[in-house]
Amino acid sequence: MSGEAALPLLVLASSLLPGLVIFFLPEQRVALRTTLNLAGAVLKLALVGVMIWGVFHGVHYEARLPLLPGLDLVLRADPLAMLFVVLSSFLWLVTTVYAIGYLEGSPHRSRFFGFFSLCVTATVGVALAGNLITFLLFYELLTLATYPLIVHRGTDEARRAGRTYLIYTIAGGALLLIGTVWLYTLSGTLAFTSRGFLSGLDASLHGALAVIFVLLIAGLGVKAALIPLHGWLPQAMVAPAPVSALLHAVAVVKAGAFGIVRVLHDVYGIQFAAGLGLTLPLAMLAAATVVYGSLRALFQDDLKRRLAFSTVSQVAYIVLGIAIAGPLAVVGGLVHLVHQGLMKITLFFCAGNLAETLGIHKISEMDGVGRRMPWTMTAFSIGALGMIGVPPTVGFISKWYLGLGALETGQGWVIAVLAGSSLLNAAYFLPILYAAWFKAPAGDWPAERDFGRRETAWALLAPSLLTAFLTLAFGLLALAPFSPLQWASFIADLEYAR
Amino acid sequence: MPFAGVPWEVLIILLPLAGAMACFLWPRRALPLALLTALAVSVGVAGLGWQVVTQGVKRHAVGGWGAPLGIDLYADGLSLLMLAVTAVVALAVGVYARGYFKARAARAFWPLSLFLWAALNALFLSADIFNLYVTLELLGLAAVALVALAGGAAALNGAMRYLLVGLLGSLAYLLGVALLYHGFGSLDLAILGERVEASPVVWAAMGLMSAGLLLKTALFPLHFWLPAAHASAPAPVSALLSALVVKASFYILLRLWLTAFPPTDAVVAQLLGLLGAGAVLWGGMQALRQTRLKLLVAYSTVAQLGYLFLAFPLASVMGWGGAIYLLLSHAVAKTAMFMAAGNIRRFGGHDRIADLDRVAQRLPLTIAAFGLAGVSIMGLPPSGGFIAKWLLLEAAVRTNQWWWVVVLVAGGLLTAAWVFRVIGYAFTQARVPHAPRAVPVGMEWAALAMAVTAIVLGLVAPWPLALLAVGAPFAGGAGG
Known part of the structure; x- marks a missing residue:
């Protein structure tokens, strides 16, 4: 097998094989399990590094396996795939370190890390999928691999959250399946093609194509948590913090948003979809989600719940940017895929630190926590300011491009949505920062653990600080080569061929 | 190819039969005998598979008589897949049953399950409708005995219902066979396919045969007997019944539908x-x-x-x-x-x-x-x-x-x-x-x-x- 075909498979295998081995490791083999986890994560990142260099220089990585007569399982590395692959493999490494620290001494870690690795395998499969059926396969695999992580704690509450998650995602998967089959019977192909493969179809099929679009977006919108399909996400926050990171930043919601990008760019083609009149309703749905998520976040006292509604809002930015259908807005949407991941994972890590170290779960318990855990709260503040869109964080870059893109295509109403949402973001994040830094502690923390001179365990603090640092760094160095912004512009250039 | 001429299709029927006999005669040695037989039959199925893949469809006239007088064995891609899945399931169930059964039940399980396997293999290789009837009946008897293996009132009750339903189904099927034989003078699927034309007799035969087979396949609303029978049996038997036995009657229905019955x-x-x-x-x-x-x-x-x-x-x-x-x-x-x-x-x-x-x-x-x-x-x-x-x-x-x-x-x-x-x-x-x-x-x-x-x-x-x-x-x- 040539290197071009082997590399995508190796990228998958670097998390799949360690994961399968970990399932069978006895609970007490901590050192071996940690080694396998980290070795897999580092190896994957190295392989991805090689691949991104190759893709930038025009190498065509593709692996194929016949799945059905006429339909292949295709893994292919194109620039858009690489954006997501890099994000998820990097955040996986960080989250693995964090999870090792977070779960230290808790039961069933072999099972946890096994499914954790499967999740990332599925996410990378979603990213590298070269056609819609391959995408569907990994998308469903992601659902299945996430479920055991959500119910990991084995409480009745966790089981209920898992059930809600499945009701949404399995139903969404069914819609996606119907849409995919239907599309295949009409077009005879499912291979992702730059600028879509449907524009050549007969005009009499345009009605059917619009219905299929709705089916596909509904199926993907479940994971992307577009309203009214977002209900599972706030409930799923009963899961351990590393799983929240996985849901909100690394894998699940991103897979949904990424799928919407794929459908718009490489199945329908943005111009064709706009011609069918499909992009404007999608943009409006995304805008409504942006506002609704922020509004709901305002009224949550549970920290993770507030962050969850914030995700609902922030992920919709990605969809909004794509659906505005202008080259600059697309850059904003795509780059937010990465930026939202960095910011939100920082926030969830910090929420996990607070819960693990001091037993804080509610915002009303956070008074004066900045003095007790200055590093954690510094990271949290950077993430929160990023979410509001304060320069020089990455959040500002995203919103800047979204706004420019809206103006470029003459859709000024989007500016109002962006401004309103930023205000709301400020309204639900700034009080937290104020309470943490400027109020005096109310008394004893709910459940404090002693970490000696440090504020909390290294394995928890280091990942939070790293992602917070990147939130600043990619904002300051947005124009450096291989920054997320540059890569997103590279993709947008391919789609719009300016 | 040294094995090119081996009549695997005969061996994979005779081997499990012989194995069943051996297990019955030497119950103390039943376990190694049964596993040995299972391996041998699997090799046989693989051998037949090789022949079918390389040489195409295989027809074997037992005793050299040939249709319409003698018994023909017939193997195409569909039969082969059925034989293969049967072998895979049977092997796994064998491994499973080794741990599952205690001494007494095991004595009956090994000969009966091998007997069931022989009946299944014969059924999937049959080329005429009477042979299909015979194999179906043998299959049903073996299955009923296996259900009863769990002992106790529930299992016996389930087995009895299963037996009656099975007999009713086979009887309906047999009536249809008689009608077709009377009308067209042949039992061979291929020959029937050429001769059968739509007529009231044919419709009656079709109706009877289909109804019998649907009952045995437990198609809704004729499924009433299945949950009790499958759930009350010991786990390895449930696996065999759900995985293979109900599929056998579906297979017959499919063959009839595709070859013998006139287009509806x-x-x-x-x-x-x-x-x-x-x-x-x-x-x-x-x-x-x-x-x-x-x-x-x-x-x-x-x-x-x-x-x-x-x-x-x-x-x-x-x-x-x-x-x-x-x-x-x-x-x-x-x-x-x-x-x-x-x-x-x-x-x-x-x-x-x-x-x-x-x-x-x-x-x-x-x-x-x-x-x-x-x-x-x-x-x-x-x-x-x-x-x-x-x-x-x-x-x-x-x-x-x-x-x-x-x-x-x-x-x-x-x-x-x-x-x-x-x-x-x-x-x-x-x-x-x-x-x-x-x-x-x-x-x-x-x-x-x-x-x-x-x-x-x-x-x-x-x-x-x-x-x-x-x-x-x-x-x-x-x-x-």
Whole structure:
């Protein structure tokens, strides 16, 4: 097998094989399990590094396996795939370190890390999928691999959250399946093609194509948590913090948003979809989600719940940017895929630190926590300011491009949505920062653990600080080569061929 | 090729028969004898497979007489796939049963299951309708005896009902056979296919034979006997019944439909599809309502058999690939599921779903097997069940029969609902804890191996589907 075909498979295998081995490791083999986890994560990142260099220089990585007569399982590395692959493999490494620290001494870690690795395998499969059926396969695999992580704690509450998650995602998967089959019977192909493969179809099929679009977006919108399909996400926050990171930043919601990008760019083609009149309703749905998520976040006292509604809002930015259908807005949407991941994972890590170290779960318990855990709260503040869109964080870059893109295509109403949402973001994040830094502690923390001179365990603090640092760094160095912004512009250039 | 001329098709019928005899005569040596036989038969099936793949369809006149007087054995791609899945399931059940049965029950299990295997192999190789009757009857007898093996009132009751239903079904079938023989002077499928023309006698024969076979296949609403029989039997027997025995009568129906029966109008196909839809929905809902794991799995068999009949109104376009693929993957997945249910019952001493009590932690291999088999049965990728569902969906969309799309998807959602209901309880603590008993390792691994096979079937589909075309059993008309 040539290197071009082997590399995508190796990228998958670097998390799949360690994961399968970990399932069978006895609970007490901590050192071996940690080694396998980290070795897999580092190896994957190295392989991805090689691949991104190759893709930038025009190498065509593709692996194929016949799945059905006429339909292949295709893994292919194109620039858009690489954006997501890099994000998820990097955040996986960080989250693995964090999870090792977070779960230290808790039961069933072999099972946890096994499914954790499967999740990332599925996410990378979603990213590298070269056609819609391959995408569907990994998308469903992601659902299945996430479920055991959500119910990991084995409480009745966790089981209920898992059930809600499945009701949404399995139903969404069914819609996606119907849409995919239907599309295949009409077009005879499912291979992702730059600028879509449907524009050549007969005009009499345009009605059917619009219905299929709705089916596909509904199926993907479940994971992307577009309203009214977002209900599972706030409930799923009963899961351990590393799983929240996985849901909100690394894998699940991103897979949904990424799928919407794929459908718009490489199945329908943005111009064709706009011609069918499909992009404007999608943009409006995304805008409504942006506002609704922020509004709901305002009224949550549970920290993770507030962050969850914030995700609902922030992920919709990605969809909004794509659906505005202008080259600059697309850059904003795509780059937010990465930026939202960095910011939100920082926030969830910090929420996990607070819960693990001091037993804080509610915002009303956070008074004066900045003095007790200055590093954690510094990271949290950077993430929160990023979410509001304060320069020089990455959040500002995203919103800047979204706004420019809206103006470029003459859709000024989007500016109002962006401004309103930023205000709301400020309204639900700034009080937290104020309470943490400027109020005096109310008394004893709910459940404090002693970490000696440090504020909390290294394995928890280091990942939070790293992602917070990147939130600043990619904002300051947005124009450096291989920054997320540059890569997103590279993709947008391919789609719009300016 | 040194083995090119070996009559494997005869050997794979005689070997399990001989093995059954040997196990009966030397019960103390039954276990090694049975496993040896199982290996030998599997080699035989592989040998026959090699011949069919390289040389095409194989017809063997037993004793050199040939049709219409003698008995013909006939092997094409479809027979071969059925033989292969039978061998795979039988091997796994053999490994499983080794740990499952205590001394006394084992004495009866080995000869009976080998006898069942011989009957299945003979059935899948039969080329005439009377031979099919004989093998079907032998199969039914072996199956009834196996159900009774559990002992106790419930098992005997289940076995008795099973026996009566089976006899009724075979009787109806036999009447049809007599009518056809009287009308056309032949029992051979191929010859009948050439001679049969639509007439009242033929319709009557068709009706009788189909009704008998539908009863034996437990198609809704004739499924009433299945849950009790399949759930009361010992786990390895349940696996054999759900995976293979009900499929045998479906296989006969399919052969008749494709070769011997004259073409019918679309109404009959739609009607069968409608019954299939009823099975999918009713079976799924009943499965969801069960409180006992084995009964739940048995109801899921009712639902899955419904999918096979959904293929009748769809097969005109896409062929039978979807239905056959569903049959194969359901066979292995359901084997895994019954094995997992057996393990859970052995472990906790009961199979109440609400009291599973953290088996996910304490019996991880078994729950993994249950989960993976569930993935295939609900038709999620990657699995054999997904391939089958994709083919069926594609056919339904292509022919604009949207109502079948709805049924296919709704059936999948119902299945997902009960699979995850079970798995959810497997993660949580029960209110009434139970002292667990050890489960032999072989039983756990056998279940997992079958479940993984069901998943792997989702990645190798082109090969079985290509094999299915050997001998063009689905070409219509004189395919036999």
